[in-house]
Amino acid sequence: MLQKLIPNVLQMKGEFVQATWETLYMTFGSAIIAAVLGLLLGVCLVITQPGGILEDGLTYSVLDKITNLLRSIPFIILLAVISPLTQFLIGTTVGTTASLVPLIVGIFPFYARQVQNALLDVDHGVIEAAQSMGSSPTEIIFRVYLREGLADILRVSIVTVISLIGLTTMAGAIGSGGLGDVAISIGYARFENDVTFVAMIIILILVFAVQIIGDLIVKAVEHNE
Amino acid sequence: MxxxxxxxxxxxxxxxxxxxxxxxxxxxxxxxxxxxxxxxxxxxxxxxxxxxxxxxxxxxxxxxxxxxxxxxxxxxxxxxxxxxxxxxxxxxxxxxxxxxxxxxxxxxxxxxxxxxxxxxxxxxxxxxxxxxxxxxxxxxxxxxxxxxxxxxxxxxxxxxxxxxxxxxxxxxxxxxxxxxxxxxxxxxxxxxxxxxxxxxxxxxxxxxxxxxxxxxxxxxxxxxxxxxxxxxxxxxxxxQEKLTTDFVETSTNVKAAIDRITATINVEDLPDNQELVYFNFIGNATKQSILSELSQTYHVAENILFANIDQIDGENVGYMIAIIEGELVPFNKALEDLRPHGVKTQILSGVPVKGDEA
Missing domain, CATH: 3.40.50.300 (P-loop containing nucleotide triphosphate hydrolases)
Structure with a gap:
């Protein structure tokens, strides 16, 4: 039965396992670093924006423009454009690890924007209350913004990881491997449609898994409130 | 210092x-x-x-x-x-x-x-x-x-x-x-x-x-x-200020009472020996039986239409609106004599009625 439906897939089980690991590695490897950068940028945007706790018009406007600029570059072009930086950081411009650099640069401004919106939803009155109690900006960031905004930050993190899975499929263009690469350079190029199809199914399973696990975590955090 | x-x-x-x-x-x-x-x-x-x-x-x-x-x-x-x-x-x-x-x-x-x-x-x-x-x-x-x-x-x-x-x-x-x-x-x-x-x-x-x-x-x-x-x-x-008076009257219900009373009683129809009067008592004045004293000493009669006592920061403050009946001379004397007792009065009939003057 399976032999009939997905003959080519059965012949390359090993490649599929390998590709799935590569996709997971690219997704979570870049997610961890992008999370740090994105949180940092998102927090900076929130605190420096007009009315923020460390209001600074110039800093805000520079950060805001950089964020917009980076978000405007199509990812497939970013992959190529960024290769000198990748060469500098990783020592090569090709391969799974090399793809982490464009993935991080491609996703963290998006994440920063989402974090910014999540933190803006934290009641301004609560921030004001913390200020009135003599909290310092650092205390307000860690004890109020990030804590009160935690459920929303987790929610946007899920969305970001799912976008990131999408981006990893494009990284095949620089020889990153992964499920996207299998789908295009094997399935599509060799007219082995079953390969393309199964690669898509695995990606969908990953996406659903991230969504479901993420929702459970959000629920656990919100359960208390 | x-x-x-x-x-x-x-x-x-x-x-x-x-x-x-x-x-x-x-x-x-x-x-x-x-x-x-x-x-x-x-x-x-x-x-x-x-x-x-x-x-x-x-x-x-x-x-x-x-x-x-x-x-x-x-x-x-x-x-x-x-x-x-x-x-x-x-x-x-x-x-x-x-x-x-x-x-x-x-x-x-x-x-x-x-x-x-x-x-x-x-x-x-x-x-x-x-x-x-x-x-x-x-x-x-x-x-x-x-x-x-x-x-x-x-x-x-x-x-x-x-x-x-x-x-x-x-x-x-x-x-x-x-x-x-x-x-x-x-x-x-x-x-x-x-x-x-x-x-x-x-x-x-x-x-x-x-x-x-x-x-x-x-x-x-x-x-x-x-x-x-x-x-x-x-x-x-x-x-002293109009806005203050507004706040005070809203909280004491006096303004509402004056409006209600002047809406039901046409002050111009009152007989010559009757006046509609607003009294405002402060402190001890609320504790003395000023009105009964008035009626005995000056032979004026009162018909109370509205009365209220408030406690403000430990002091009693009273408000009353009444129709007073009596001869003109003792009547004016009566109102005059109330003043030293901490009672302020305002005649609502006769003069144009303005709720915002206390």
């Missing part, structure tokens, strides 16, 4: 100007305000009068454009950020919408201001629990604020504000989102804290009822300025 120390808050020549699409908006316009230690000071005004901006100047949540802010003897605008944050811990604040953290338990919220202090977790929790006991919510320590009623949330906010042992408590419309019964309970709690801890309270409100219940002194704000101020008893019984 002795007087300076007794003023726990001293705002000097405060101006707050907002730029609004190129136009300058004066939210606070040249305000001077001194508040004595242990006082309960009310600031009343309609929304947009600048009262909220003014109280935010006290802890510099709002930086004034001009003026000096002296609290607990410190010029706050001269302080470095670290020192300002220390000073802010001595100025508690509660808000209309409570502003509790939803991700922390009730106990966690009260613990929050103590997180930066060098005390053990156990000490911190004990202290927070003691504060919760003070506001009567110790059994809710491990609940999340979302499960509490408005009045309970405000009690938590009060406990939180007290955690750093402030000298001053600023209440920014703290009862405006609460029903009358809860408002009363919260105000009683504030009064208790004022009595027991000697806490100076500055509260802003648009309800004269709130001022009447607990304040000793009051300032009336309009368009960024303080237009009238004094002891609550004085402002209540002898308001």
């Amino acid at each position: 002795a007087e300076d120390i007794s003023n726990v808050i001293d705002l000097q020549d405060i101006r707050v100007t907002f730029k609004n699409s190129g136009k300058d908006l004066k939210a606070v316009d040249d305000v001077n305000l001194k508040i004595k230690k242990g006082d309960i000071y009310g600031i009343i005004g309609y929304s947009g009068a600048g009262k909220s901006t003014l109280v935010r100047v006290i802890n510099l949540l709002q930086q004034p454009s001009e003026g000096k802010v002296i609290v607990n003897g410190q010029d706050l605008r001269e302080l470095k950020p670290v020192k300002l944050r220390e000073a802010r811990q001595k100025i508690g604040m509660i808000f209309q919408h409570f502003n509790l953290m939803k991700s922390r338990t009730v106990l966690g919220n009260v613990e929050y201001p103590l997180l930066g202090k060098k005390i053990s977790k156990q000490e911190r929790q004990e202290k927070a629990l003691t504060l919760l006991k003070r506001v009567g919510l110790e059994e809710y320590a491990n609940t999340y604020p979302q499960r509490l009623s408005g009045g309970q949330k405000q009690r938590v906010a009060i406990a939180r504000a007290l955690a750093t042992e402030p000298e001053v408590l600023i209440s920014d419309e703290a009862t405006s989102a609460l029903d009358p019964k809860t408002t009363k309970a919260i105000l009683e709690l504030l009064k208790k804290l004022n009595d027991e801890l000697g806490l100076t309270i500055v509260l802003i409100t648009h309800e004269m009822q709130v001022i009447k219940s607990i304040c000793h002194n009051v300032a009336v704000m309009d368009e960024g300025r303080i237009i009238e101020r004094g002891t609550v008893a004085k402002v209540f019984t002898d308001p």
